[in-house]
Amino acid sequence: MPTTRLLIMPYDEQWPAEFAAIERLLRDALGPAAARIDHIGSTAVPGLAAKDVIDVQIGVAELDDPRLEPALARLGATRTDITSDHVPPGDVHGPGAWEKRYFRPPSSWRPTHLHVRETGRPNFRYALLFRDYLRHSVAAAGAYARIKVALARAHPTDVEAYYAVKDPVCDLVMEAAERWASSVGWSPDEAGGNG
Template sequence: MTKIELVDYQSNWPNEFQAIKSQLTTTLGALAVQIDHIGSTAVHGLAAKDIIDIQVSVKALDDPKIIELLVAAGYEFKEDINRDNLVGYEPDDSELSKLYFREPTGTRTAHIHVREIGRVNQSYPLLFRDFLRDNEIIKQAYGQIKIELAQRFEGDMDAYYAIKDPYMDSLFYAANLLQKKRDN
């Protein structure tokens, strides 16, 4: 049983992201179009699991060099984690496809999400992160929900995510609508 443990925001998270980003940049070179710090550790002041979430955006998800290079650098490829979930999309929609890796043994805990640039699951974490960064009250509300869920379901990861994920999707869609209004 995995316990859900949230910690207060840590000021070293951005620097830890930069160190991992540097390693990924060296490993992937031009295959990595963009490397971003995502998830709660990327939002100043937000409690989070002490895991650095990183998104590597690539031109083509099916390029075999991505897996080859990351595995050769010691990253653990998790073949069974190959999609995201998003309300409003079918589970097998290509917009949700990804590659997922864990950190090399003995290094800082990190989740590496490789997604194809331009797909909805690639824009989601960036829009979501920026929405929280730009909206203090929404960030606080999201933080409260995470803390409450972690306390109520500390040993039940499925229950934690069954409630947290649709809430996140709602915020994503709201942020998306706001972005479209700004762009028009």
């Protein structure tokens, strides 16, 4: 199995359009099983350097909705054994609140991560707030990009080492994001656009 190299590249103006194409496929396949489909992660933040992977959050009412897995399988997506997100320090919800389903897209798709999360859970909110705060704060987005570039250079083939540092950095960003959310009345229901 070849070693995967972590590569952080400059923002690509095509990422929103590439998400939109993926979103159309998912909407057609999932229908009402998906309450919403959002572009999340660094490729969803204009100007932010990122890995060339489109992160998609599929918001569902229930993770075990029986329509979900067959619909994604018809697209060629396969469920993985990843069933949880990183739990931030001090979280009061408990590990079950960070449960998710993660699907690998078909090999014919551009690099994509398919995260399925329940709409009322903290991990669903975390992804949207993180994205929207970085869209708001050029300084936070710039610092976050520098950290990711440095981590990828320091650990170009060690994904575990990369995330061992990146996840706590995200938690630090979320401290500021939560203050911003309170000050502007941000909510996941009114989270910024997908593009």
